Structure formats: structure tokens, C-alpha cells
Amino acid sequence: MLAVAHVLGLLLAAFAATYLLPAACALWFGDxxxxxxxxxxxxxxxxxxxxxxxxxxxxxxxxxxxxxxxxTLAWLLLPAAAALPLRFALRTLSFSGAYFEAMSGLTTTxxxxxxxxxxxxxxxxxxxxxxxxxxxxxxxxxxxAVLPLLKVGGMQVYKxxxxxxxxxxxxAPRIAETAKSLWLVYALLTAAGIVALRLSGMSWFDAVCHAxxxxxxxxxxxxDRSIAWFDSPAVELVLVGLMVIAALNxxxxxxxxxxxxxxxxxxxxxSQAVLRLLGLSVLGIALLLHASGVYPEWPQALRHALFNxxxxxxxxGLTTQDYQSWPAFAPWWLLFLSCVVCSxxxxxxxxxxxxxxxxxRHAGREMKLLIHPAAVAPVRIGGRxxxxxxxxxxxxFIFIYFISVIGFTFALLLSGLGFxxxxxxxxxxxxxxxxxxxxxxxxxxxxxxxxxxIWLCTxxxxxxxxxxxxxxxxxxxxxxxx
Numbered sequence: 188m189l190a191v192a193h194v195l196g197l198l199l200a201a202f203a204a205t206y207l208l209p210a211a212c213a214l215w216f217g218d219x220x221x222x223x224x225x226x227x228x229x230x231x232x233x234x235x236x237x238x239x240x241x242x243x244x245x246x247x248x249x250x251x252x253x254x255x256x257x258x259t260l261a262w263l264l265l266p267a268a269a270a271l272p273l274r275f276a277l278r279t280l281s282f283s284g285a286y287f288e289a290m291s292g293l294t295t296t297x298x299x300x301x302x303x304x305x306x307x308x309x310x311x312x313x314x315x316x317x318x319x320x321x322x323x324x325x326x327x328x329x330x331x332a333v334l335p336l337l338k339v340g341g342m343q344v345y346k347x348x349x350x351x352x353x354x355x356x357x358x359a360p361r362i363a364e365t366a367k368s369l370w371l372v373y374a375l376l377t378a379a380g381i382v383a384l385r386l387s388g389m390s391w392f393d394a395v396c397h398a399x400x401x402x403x404x405x406x407x408x409x410x411d412r413s414i415a416w417f418d419s420p421a422v423e424l425v426l427v428g429l430m431v432i433a434a435l436n437x438x439x440x441x442x443x444x445x446x447x448x449x450x451x452x453x454x455x456x457x458s459q460a461v462l463r464l465l466g467l468s469v470l471g472i473a474l475l476l477h478a479s480g481v482y483p484e485w486p487q488a489l490r491h492a493l494f495n496x497x498x499x500x501x502x503x504g505l506t507t508q509d510y511q512s513w514p515a516f517a518p519w520w521l522l523f524l525s526c527v528v529c530s531x532x533x534x535x536x537x538x539x540x541x542x543x544x545x546x547x548r549h550a551g552r553e554m555k556l557l558i559h560p561a562a563v564a565p566v567r568i569g570g571r572x573x574x575x576x577x578x579x580x581x582x583x584f585i586f587i588y589f590i591s592v593i594g595f596t597f598a599l600l601l602s603g604l605g606f607x608x609x610x611x612x613x614x615x616x617x618x619x620x621x622x623x624x625x626x627x628x629x630x631x632x633x634x635x636x637x638x639x640x641i642w643l644c645t646x647x648x649x650x651x652x653x654x655x656x657x658x659x660x661x662x663x664x665x666x667x668x669x
Contacts, residue, residue, distance in 0.1 A: 188256070189242045189245035190242070190245050190246060190247045190249060190253065191249065191253050191256050191257050191260065192238060192242045192245075193238070193239055193242035193243065193245060193246045194249065194257055195238065195257065195260055195261060195264065196234075196235045196236065196237070196238030196239030196240075196241075196242060197235065197239045198235070198261055198265075199231055199232075199234060199235030199238065199264060199265070199268060200231070200232050200235030200236045200239065201235070202231055202235070202265055202268055202269075203227075203228040203229075203231040203232035203235065203268075204228075205317070205321060206224045206225070206227055206228040206231070206272075207228075208313070208314075208317055209224050209272065209310045209311070209313055209314040209317065210224040210225060210228070210310075212309060212310040212313045212314075213308075213310035216308075216309040216310060218308035218309055218310050218311075219308070220272070220276060220308050220310045220311060221310075223271075223272045223275040223276050224272055224310070224314075226271070226275065227268070227271035227272050227275065230268075230271060231268045231271070252666070255657050255660050255661060255666070256661060258653060258657055259653060259657060259658050259661060262293070262294075262325075262649055262652065262653060263649070265293060266286055266289040266290040266292075266293050267286060267289070269289035269292065269293060269314075269318055270282070270285035270286045270288065270289035271285075272311065272314055273285040273288055273289065273311070273314075273315075276308065276311055277301075277311075280300075280301070281638070283638050283641050283642060284300045284301075284641065286645065287300055287633075287641050287642075287644065287645050288300060288301060288315065289318060290645050290648050290649065291405075291407075291621075291648060292315055292316075292318025292319055292322060292405065292407065293318050293319075293321065293322040293325070294322055294536075294619050294648045294649065294651070294652040295319050295322045295323055295326070295403045295404050295405040295502075295534055295535075295536070295619055295652075296405065296406070296504070296536075296615075296616065296619040296620060296621060296648045296652075297319070297400070297405040297406020297407050297503065297504035297505070297620065297621035298406065298504070298615070298616070298621040298632070298633050298644065298648075299315075299406075299407065299621070299632045299633065300632060300633050300634050300636070300641065301632065301634075302411065302632060302634055303411065304408065304409060304410055304411045305409070305410050305411060305416075307409075309392060312396060312409045313392070313395070313396060315407050316395070316396040316397070316399040316400055316405075316407050316409075317399060318405075318407075319399050319400050319403035319404075319405030319407055320377065320399040320402065320403050322403055322405070322534075322652075323373065323402060323403035323404070323405075323433075323534035324370060324373060326534050326652070368441050369437045369438070369441055372437055372440045372441050372444060373402065373437065376402055376429070376432060376433070376440070377398050377399065377402045380394075380398035380401060380402055380425065380429045381394045381395050381398040382394075383425045383428075383429075384397055384398055384422065384425050384426070387419060387421035387422045387424075387425050388417065388419050388421060388422060389417065389422060392409070393409055393417075396408075396409050397409070397414075397426065397505075398429065400503070400505065401426050401429035401430050401433065401503065401505070402429055402433050402534070403433070403534050404430065404433050404434065404501055404502050404503045404529070404533070404534045404535045404536075404619075405503065405504065406498075406503055406504025406505050406506075406620065406621035408505060411632075413505050413506045413507070414426065414494070414505050414506060414507045415506065415507045415508065420490060423490070423493070423494045423507060426494070426498075426505065427493060427494055427497045427498075430497050430498060430501045430503050430505075431462075431465065431497060431501065433501065433533060433534055433535070434461060434500075434501035434502075434528060434529045434530060434533050434535050435452070435458050435461060435530045435533060436455070436457065436458065436530040436531060436532035436533055437532055437533060437534075438532050439451045439452055439455055439458060439530075439532075454569070455569070456544060456568050456569040457530050457531065457540045457541045457544065457568075458530065460540050460543075460544060461528055461529075461530055461540050464500075464524070464527075464528060464540075465496070465497060465500055465524075465528065468496050468500065468520065468524060469489075469492050469493050469496045469497065470492075472492040472495075472496050472513075472517055472520065472521075473485075473488045473489045473492035473493070474488075475513075475514055475516065475517060476488040476491065476492055476513060476514075476517070479514050481512075481513055481514070491507060491508045494507050495507060495508055495510050495521070496521060496524070499521035499522070499524060499525055499620065499622055500521065500524035500525060500528040501525075501528060501529060501535055502525050502528075502529055502535040502536045502537055502618055502619050502620035503535075503620065503621075504615075504620045504621025504622060518622075521622065522611060522614055522615065522622055525537055525614070525615065525618045525620045525622060526538050526614065526618055527539070527540060527543040528540060535619070536617075536618045536619030536620060536651050536652065537618040537619075537620075537651075538584075538585060538588060541568070541581075542581045542584065542585060544568055545566065545568060545573060545577075545578060545581050546581065546582070546585060548566045548567065548568060548573075549566055549578060549582065552564045552565075552566055566578055583656075584654070584655065584656060587655050587656065587659060588617070588655055591617060591647075591650060591655060592613050592614055592617055595612075595613035595616070595617065595643060595646075595647045596609050596610050596613040597609075598643050599612055599613055599640060599643055602637065602639050602640050602643065603637070603640075604640065612640075612644055612647075613647060616643075616644045616647035616648050616651065617647045617648070617650060617651035618651055619648060619651050619652055
């Protein structure tokens with residue numbers, strides 16, 4: 188425990204360096220926020236170094252099981268540090284609201300309790316979006332280093348789903364080198380997104396902020412109306428491209444760059460399933476909107492279906508329309524898509540497409556065994572047998588996922604929310620996407636939630652981002668036994 192605390196202190200001290208970005212932004216715009224970032228940096232660095240110093244005698248090499256505790260405590264502590272500038276600058280914002288906002292940023296959820304985003308100091312808006320970007324980096328690290336231990340994600344899933352010539356190929360000799368390579372792809376994608384958004388008509392400031400949101404698959408925007416404020420098909424197309432790319436496995440992007448080929452996507456059953464489901468959903472929702480008269484013109488129906496389906500399905504949460512006013516099937520289908528569309532090894536949330544495919548294959552195998560009890564029927568994805576350990580881990584994960592959704596739904600119902608609101612908030616929070624119904628939903632924010640409801644959503648965001656097992660395993664008495 189104390190060895191974990193030592194690393195946690197170093198991590199908190201290192202996190203203080205991230206305040207240099209909003210501090211530079213505050214200097215550039217002269218918005219009077221510089222002192223808040225310097226104070227937050229000093230407090231974070233001081234607290235981190237103090238904790239590291241006090242636990243120095245207990246420093247040791249961490250064991251694999253220590254990773255669960257470290258990652259959970261880190262994702263609890265860093266939002267508290269990230270909330271400091273928000274709390275300092277917005278005196279009417281409670282600590283609960285500031286912590287929720289920071290957690291929503293770092294988990295790339297994108298739900299907000301802030302109003303008047305257009306009037307926020309530019310550097311504060313920039314800080315909110317930077318949290319999405321930093322959170323996306325953290326998710327890639329977690330997918331590489333921690334989730335393989337759970338046998339439900341990260342490199343464990345990558346190895347299970349890789350096919351053809353790539354099945355025995357390691358992305359890099361060591362995880363650290365792999366992480367650096369993935370971060371480089373992540374940074375290059377962000378830079379390309381910034382330039383493309385600027386060319387599509389955004390200001391440099393908006394381009395940077397929304398590229399951070401899109402690549403991190405978060406839903407923060409610099410405007411209360413989100414992407415509807417720009418009313419630009421060009422902006423929407425660029426963001427759609429960024430969100431789709433970010434929803435695919437970053438290991439695939441790295442392989443594609445190294446091979447200078449689209450072959451890694453063509454041979455990947457998960458990527459193919461993601462793209463097919465997105466394409467069919469966009470077309471289906473567009474037809475529904477056109478046929479129901481919501482958008483009489485087909486190009487308009489296709490435009491709004493494309494952006495909002497992709498945004499919600501990839502757990503981003505940026506919006507151009509209040510889709511809660513669409514026919515009831517549409518918003519509920521978008522909520523369902525947020526559960527399954529994102530790939531493993533992406534910055535998105537939800538169950539992930541690989542687990543969905545594996546669950547479907549398991550169901551198919553069981554039906555086959557009912558007809559042919561003596562058959563040998565391994566579960567295969569992309570022509571390759573999935574190890575039984577991965578299959579069992581995924582089945583357990585999906586069970587705990589649905590139990591968690593049900594638990595948060597009942598808790599939100601007990602807090603006074605209506606059924607639709609409770610279900611939507613529980614699912615969207617655990618999927619790390621900004622989605623909802625009624626007053627808290629769609630293009631609206633969550634200002635109307637009570638403090639207990641805010642904390643319930645905060646807990647759901649954390650649980651979903653850490654893939655549930657990373658937190659639940661800490662509740663097992665066996666974890667704490669030597």
C-alpha cells in the first residue's frame with residue numbers, strides 16, 4: 188500500500204506539469220486565470236512530493252496486483268487536482284460540481300454541469316478540453332499495462348484478435364516503447380485534426396479544443412450549443428472522421444502506419460464490425476428521420492444522422508441537434524450503440540466491439556452444441572481461436588457491466604429521477620458518453636442534477652472508465668490478503 192502511495196505521489200507531482208498548458212493559454216488571452224493555474228500546480232506538486240517523500244522508505248518494484256490499486260487511486264486523485272482551477276475560478280461552483288467536471292474530462296465522458304460555456308475564460312475552456320486529451324493518453328496506458336492482467340482488454344485482447352501475418356507480431360519489444368509509439372500516433376492524429384478543423388472554418392482556439400475532444404472521444408465544447416454553434420457541414424465531416432478513427436484500436440493505426448497499408452483494418456474483424464454497424468445505423472436513422480418528416484430534405488436528414496449517430500456511438504457526445512426530439516427509436520438506438528461500437532484499445536467506452544463479437548460467438552457455439560453435443564467448437568474471431576481464459580473473463584465482465592448499470596439505475600430512481608432519465612444517465616455515465624433524456628439530456632447539461640445524483644454519475648464514470656473489474660477486484664477480501 189505504501190509503495191503504491193509513493194508512486195501515486197510522484198504521479199501527482201508530475202501531473203502538476205500539465206498546468207503549464209492552460210497557464211500559457213491564460214497568458215496568451217490575458218484572461219486573469221494565470222494565478223489559479225500556478226496555485227493549482229504548486230498545491231499538486233507540493234502534495235505529490237510530500238507524499239512521495241514520506242513513503243520513500245517503502246519504495247519497491249510494484250507487483251502486477253499493485254496496478255489495480257494504483258490505477259484506481261490515480262483516477263480518484265487526479266480529478267481532484269484537475270478540479271482546483273475550476274473551483275478557484277468559479278466561486279459558485281461546488282466542489283461536487285468541480286470534481287464531476289474534472290472526472291468527466293479525464294474519463295472522456297463529456298457531460299457537464301457548467302452553463303454559459305461561451306462566456307467562460309478561454310484558458311478554463313482550454314483546460315476542460317485538455318483533460319479529454321490527457322485522459323485519452325491515460326486510457327491507452329491503462330489498456331497496455333493494466334487491463335491485460337484482467338484478461339478482458341488491452342494487449343490480451345489484441346493478441347486474441349490478431350489474425351494472419353500479424354498474429355505473432357509484437358508492436359514493440361517493450362510496453363514502454365509501444366506506449367510511446369501509440370502516443371505518437373495519438374499526437375499526430377490530434378495535430379492533423381487541428382489543422383483540418385482550422386481549414387474547415389474554426390478559429391485556432393476552437394480547432395485545438397474540439398480536436399482534443401474528438402480524438403479523446405469526449406463531449407466537451409466551447410459553446411453551449413456544442414457543434415450546432417458552427418452550423419458547418421465541413422466541420423462536422425472532419426469531426427466525424429476524427430471520431431471514427433479514435434474509436435478504432437490504436438494498435439491498428441500503428442500497424443497501418445508502419446505498413447503504409449489499410450491491410451490491418453481489412454483483416455481486423457473488430458474494425459470491420461464497427462464500420463459496418465456505424466454505416467447501417469447512419470443510413471437507418473437517416474431514413475427514419477426523413478420518413479417521419481423530421482427533416483423533409485434527404486441531404487439534411489443524412490447530415491444530422493451521420494454526425495449524431497457517429498458521435499453518440501463512439502461515446503464522444505458532441506451534438507448538432509437535440510436528438511431527444513427525434514422519434515423515440517433514434518435516441519434509444521444511439522444509447523445502445525454507445526455500449527458496443529468502440530474498439531478495444533481505443534479511447535472510447537462501453538462494452539467494446541470485441542467483447543460483443545465474442546459474446547455473439549459464444550451464443551452461436553452453445554446453440555451448435557445443443558444440436559451436436561459431441562462437436563468440438565472453439566470460439567473463433569477472424570478465423571483464430573480465442574483462448575478460453577479470455578472468453579471467461581469477457582463473459583464475467585459483461586455480467587458485472589449489466590449488474591452495475593442496473594444498480595446505478597435503481598440508485599438514480601431512488602434519488603428522484605424518472606425512469607428514462609435514470610436509465611439514460613446510468614448507461615451513458617458507465618459508457619463514458621454525454622447522453623440523456625429530458626432536462627439532463629442531449630444538448631442540455633446536467634445542472635439540474637442534485638448533489639447525490641452528481642456523485643452517483645461520477646462513480647459510474649470512474650467505474651466504466653476503469654473497465655469495472657479494476658475497481659471491483661479491490662472490493663474482494665482476497666485482494667488484501669498477503
